[in-house]
Amino acid sequence: MKTIKINLGDRSYPIFIGQKLFKEYALIKDYIHNKRVAIVTNTTIEPLYLNEIKELFGHEDILSIVLPDGEKYKTHESLNSIYDQLLANKYGRDSLLIALGGGVIGDITGYAAATYMRGIDFIQIPTSLLSQVDSSVGGKTGINHSLGKNMIGAFYQPKCVLINIDVLKTLPDRELSAGLAEVIKYGLIRDKSFFAWLEKEMHVLLEKNPESLMHAISVSCENKANVVSEDEFESKKGIRATLNFGHTFGHAIENAMGYGKWLHGEAVACGMVMASFISKEQGWLSEQDFERIKRLISQANLPINPPAIDEKRFLDLMLSDKKAIHGQINLVLLKKIGNAFLTADYSSEILINTLQKKSF
Ligand SMILES: NC(=O)c1ccc[n+]([C@@H]2O[C@H](COP(=O)([O-])OP(=O)(O)OC[C@H]3O[C@@H](n4cnc5c(N)ncnc54)[C@H](O)[C@@H]3O)[C@@H](O)[C@H]2O)c1
Ligand SMILES: [Zn+2]
Numbered sequence: 001m002k003t004i005k006i007n008l009g010d011r012s013y014p015i016f017i018g019q020k021l022f023k024e025y026a027l028i029k030d031y032i033h034n035k036r037v038a039i040v041t042n043t044t045i046e047p048l049y050l051n052e053i054k055e056l057f058g059h060e061d062i063l064s065i066v067l068p069d070g071e072k073y074k075t076h077e078s079l080n081s082i083y084d085q086l087l088a089n090k091y092g093r094d095s096l097l098i099a100l101g102g103g104v105i106g107d108i109t110g111y112a113a114a115t116y117m118r119g120i121d122f123i124q125i126p127t128s129l130l131s132q133v134d135s136s137v138g139g140k141t142g143i144n145h146s147l148g149k150n151m152i153g154a155f156y157q158p159k160c161v162l163i164n165i166d167v168l169k170t171l172p173d174r175e176l177s178a179g180l181a182e183v184i185k186y187g188l189i190r191d192k193s194f195f196a197w198l199e200k201e202m203h204v205l206l207e208k209n210p211e212s213l214m215h216a217i218s219v220s221c222e223n224k225a226n227v228v229s230e231d232e233f234e235s236k237k238g239i240r241a242t243l244n245f246g247h248t249f250g251h252a253i254e255n256a257m258g259y260g261k262w263l264h265g266e267a268v269a270c271g272m273v274m275a276s277f278i279s280k281e282q283g284w285l286s287e288q289d290f291e292r293i294k295r296l297i298s299q300a301n302l303p304i305n306p307p308a309i310d311e312k313r314f315l316d317l318m319l320s321d322k323k324a325i326h327g328q329i330n331l332v333l334l335k336k337i338g339n340a341f342l343t344a345d346y347s348s349e350i351l352i353n354t355l356q357k358k359s360f
Contacts, residue, residue, distance in 0.1 A: 002214070004221050006137065007229040011157045015137060015221050019210060021164040022052045031123060031159045035096040038063040038089075040082060040109040042073075045101045045127055048170055053100055053125065063089050067105070071259055074104045074144045076152075082112040095120045096159075102128035102175075103135035107153070110141030114156035124161040128171055129179025129213075130265055132163045133186075133220035138228040149251070149259070155233055163221070165213050173206075173301070178265025180205065180300040181246075181272070183216050186223040188272060188293065189242045192338030194219050199292065202299045238342035245332040245340050246272030249306075252317035256309045269302035273360050279334040281350045289337050294360060304360055311355040 001018030016027050037057050041050055046066050054062050065085050067078050086095065099109035099122060106124055113122035126136035142153020168176065180202075187195030197215070198205075204212045224243070231239035249271030253262055262270075276293045279285040294304050309317075318329050329351075330344050 002218050004218065004225050006157070006225045008157060008232055011139075013157060013160050015161040015163060015225070017132075017163040017165070017214065017218050017221065019164065019166050019214075021162055022049070022056050022166075025056060025058065027162065028056065028123065028160070031121065032057060032096060035094055035121065036061070036063075036091055037096050037098060038065060038086060038091060039098040039100055040065045040067065040105060040112070041100040042067050042069040042105055044069045045105070049100060049127065049167060053098065057098070063091070067108070069104075071104055071144070074108055076143060076145075078108055079112055079143055082108070083116060086112075086116060091116075093117045093120060097122040098125060099123070099136075099158075100125045100127065101131075102126065103131040106131050106136050107141050107150070108143055110139075110156055110158065111143055111153055113158075114141055114154040119156070121159050122156075124158045126161065126163060127167045129168060129176055129217075130182055131179075132165075132168075132217050133179060134182045134224065136161050136163070137221055137224045139232065149255075163217060165210060165217060168208055168213060174263065176206070176208070177301045178263040180216075181265035181269040181297070181302055183220050184296060184300065185243075185245055185268065185272060186220050188276075188334065188337060189245045189332070189340035190227075190338060191219065191223055192336075194223075195292075195296070195337050199296055202296060206301070241330070241342045242332050242340045245334075246270075246275050248318050248321050248329065248331060249274045251321050252314055253306060253309070255317050256313060257307055262303075262307070266303055269297050269300070270304060270306050273297060273304045274306065274354050275331060275333055277357070277360055278331065278346060278350055278354050281353070282333070282346055285334050285336060292337070305358065308358070309355075311352060314355045315352075 004015040006013050097109050097113045099106045113120050124136040126132045139155045139157040141156050142150050145151040187198055201212050234240040246268045250267035253267040280290040297304050328344050330342050332340050332342050334340050
């Protein structure tokens with residue numbers, strides 16, 4: 001097992017990563033002392049892992065709140081149903097919420113914990129690769145609004161994150177690849193030796209080899225932990241923002257296609273190719289490194305070409321992304337593999353050309 005610490009003063013917390021962690025009572029026992037536990041999960045995860053988690057927390061009276069599965073349920077209604085069930089069962093300020101599921105469950109549960117009785121403890125048990133390497137770490141929580149994704153939320157840190165890589169056995173291949181997009185992202189934005197490792201190991205990762213997964217998840221979490229520890233609230237210009245590499249394009253693709261058609265990781269993968277292309281056209285990234293990026297992303301069974309979206313609409317969607325400031329699109333671009341920065345100082349002609357391109 002490996003432990004990574006997120007350093008945020010009195011809100012610091014550990015991330016435990018390993019196999020068979022659902023048997024490790026010692027890891028969680030300090031957090032459940034004098035607490036009433038409620039587990040939030042969804043209908044897909046419930047039959048797979050709920051009993052194991054109930055046993056792990058060892059309480060007689062554990063409330064299970066089972067939501068329908070899917071991004072379209074990351075709503076106010078789901079949030080309300082968590083509040084309803086906690087209140088109906090007289091859960092107080094001494095409650096501990098457990099988020100058992102992918103990023104959707106993690107984000108809703110975290111926001112419920114941030115707001116129920118002005119804030120109660122919660123633990124993340126992420127089960128998708130994407131949630132293990134990204135959404136469960138860093139304290140962003142929230143729900144969608146009919147007028148925009150993730151528009152309602154709070155920064156709220158968990159007490160700990162428990163990453164049991166055994167659960168990836170049941171994760172569908174397409175979801176595994178979507179998670180790999182965020183893994184590749186860490187290599188691209190700040191870790192060139194990790195990128196090189198991924199080039200060697202991608203085929204083994206796709207076979208869900210436990211040692212490789214363990215390494216990929218640990219290095220990803222370490223990278224995210226370092227960024228978050230430096231810039232918890234995305235306030236220092238450009239530090240936490242580099243985690244959005246490929247995302248301005250990706251969000252536009254997800255939005256244009258209708259949420260759910262392209263998985264987040266798939267849209268981000270294509271977005272990373274587009275941002276890398278701009279970086280190459282600007283004369284920063286070498287042609288050879290651009291080819292390496294495309295090759296690795298394809299190898300992970302992720303798309304490198306965008307769907308057909310009219311370039312004006314693409315641009316509009318990028319402008320409406322919550323990262324755009326005063327009508328200016330700041331982009332995270334690459335100086336080289338392992339070195340990303342936030343800038344508005346790029347050629348708008350190159351951006352337009354990129355949005356017009358059908359294949360890279
Ligand atoms: N808070 C953050 O910093 C942050 C960062 C990135 C993404 N997100 C959010 O995360 C969400 C996406 O997360 P996601 O990709 O995990 O999606 P998800 O939660 O919808 O999970 C994907 C699918 O896989 C299933 N699943 C999860 N684990 C499984 C397992 N072990 N076995 C079988 N099936 C399993 C889920 O039930 C779901 O059907 C989005 O809502 C996004 O906004 C948040
Ligand atoms: Zn993402």
